[in-house]
Amino acid sequence: MRIVRVANFVAPRSGGLKTALRHLGAGYLAAGHESVLVIPGPEFRDEQTPQGRVVTLPGPLVPGVGGYRVLLERRRLATMLRTLRPDSIEISDRTTLRWLGRWARREGVASMMVSHESLDGLLRLFGPASGRRIGDVLNRRTAQEHDRIVCTTQWAANEFERIGVPNVVRVPLGVDLDRFSPSRHSPSMRARWATPDDVLLLHCGRLSPEKKPRRSLAAVEALRQAGVRAVLVVAGAGPLRQALQDEAAERGLPVRFLGHVSDPAELASLQASVDVAIAPGPVETFGLAALETLAAGTPVVVSAESALPEVIGTAGRAAAGEGPAYAEAVLSLLAVPEDERRARARAQAEKFPWSASVAGFLAAHEAAVGMRRFRTATDRAQRHP
Structure with a gap:
């Protein structure tokens, strides 16, 4: 399986998302899959790393947030994805990259959104009084546009399960038990x-x-x-x-x-x-x-x-x-x-080895691929009864 991962807001030096991407990519390779990561950076780069191939596309800095960049050129990213020909795409940003779910559906590619942030929580801190209602609408759309939603805790899954989203799976992240000891x-x-x-x-x-x-x-x-x-x-x-x-x-x-x-x-x-x-x-x-x-x-x-x-x-x-x-x-x-x-x-x-996280993410990808194949076959049958 060729898994293409796309992420925005990856810290240039460290951070939880950067750590998770590195360990998951290395785990996918070790399990015999092909892993490609697409992230924003100051210039184009294409390199082989221990977590697989990493493609950096030019993306602007987000002002005032300490070095984060985003992939804003949708056409360029879509062209790169078509070139990579993924079996499944793993998306790590629920805001600027949510459109990839719709793109994947049109292309017949499985899609999996990883919920690294809580809209309920963010809207509670910074949003309007109607934040929960807004969050429910956005979360329902996100779930409809992707084959799988992966949440790393039950707390993160609650905002989806509360509105009856059926395609949510919970997979905890892990920790390097050798490095941190x-x-x-x-x-x-x-x-x-x-x-x-x-x-x-x-x-x-x-x-x-x-x-x-x-x-x-x-x-x-x-x-x-x-x-x-x-x-x-x-x-x-x-x-x-x-x-x-x-x-x-x-x-x-x-x-x-x-x-x-x-x-x-x-x-x-x-x-x-x-x-x-x-x-x-x-x-x-x-x-x-x-x-x-x-x-x-x-x-x-x-x-x-x-x-x-x-x-x-x-x-x-x-x-x-x-x-x-x-x-x-x-x-x-x-x-x-x-x-x-x-x-x-x-x-x-010790209850959170990365091996368990990798296995859970791979199972979610396999389920997403199966669901996409089923939906593609159903769509074809409806168009050509």
């Missing part, structure tokens, strides 16, 4: 940011409004007001970085902003060496960074509004509300003996 724990890494008496916290993720990074700062402030020597390390970049740095300085909070950590080994060591991580985003549909932190043996406090409570299970805590609720959740985790909380975190992460 408790064995990466490093006393010297910890000593860079904290004394032995400090509680070292980590916020790992993009610093953008929908991720609610101010909740992590507020958690540190609440902990220190309660007499806890909390220190926060922030690994990630984004449009809010300067504002957050200024706010932390004005409030006298011990927050260390690292920016983008480009060395994977360094990031894995950091995740294994802190006491607790905070993932406060309320619209996360899976949360790869949180899962990677669990694999490193560190428990995570997550937003109760998001999908992450499904992912962390009993290895972390879900906080409902703002900073003080996160501080209480951190204290609850610290009350658990360190060896026990780190063992729980690792055990939970």
Whole structure:
């Protein structure tokens, strides 16, 4: 099977989508399939990589979002897809690439949309009062235009299942259990940011409004007001970085902003060496960074509004509300003996190997191909009774 994957908003250096695309592509190859990824970039490129062939088409930068690009030239993308002759296309953007479902139907190609974001959640944060109704209309259209919708958690699937969409399948993402491991724990890494008496916290993720990074700062402030020597390390970049740095300085909070950590080994060591991580985003549909932190043996406090409570299970805590609720959740985790909380975190992460994700995605592709063949045969029969 030739699987062509098309994605917009792929971070130039890192990010959950970039990680997922890399592991899934490598898994498809290992399973004997052909994998092609089409993404936007500054210029045309066509190269062979460990995740298969990667074709980069020129796409403009999206202003104010930190380097994301999009494929806007529909004719050029459609021409490339016809040249690639896919058996199935995997689409990773529900907004700018939704038209590919209609294109695939006209071309007789199977299509699978991966729901990496929640319209319910985004409209709840930024949309009008009628956001749910708007989201329902768009989600129904998306489901009608694609053979399969893949959601990585039940939380993400709920907005489709609520309106009776029949072609939704749930397939969790995975984690690299070798790269992210408790064995990466490093006393010297910890000593860079904290004394032995400090509680070292980590916020790992993009610093953008929908991720609610101010909740992590507020958690540190609440902990220190309660007499806890909390220190926060922030690994990630984004449009809010300067504002957050200024706010932390004005409030006298011990927050260390690292920016983008480009060395994977360094990031894995950091995740294994802190006491607790905070993932406060309320619209996360899976949360790869949180899962990677669990694999490193560190428990995570997550937003109760998001999908992450499904992912962390009993290895972390879900906080409902703002900073003080996160501080209480951190204290609850610290009350658990360190060896026990780190063992729980690792055990939970081991439930999510990439091999299971690859198998689930491939099964969804095979189902999409079967459905497309059936629909094509039905259409022909109706045209020529």
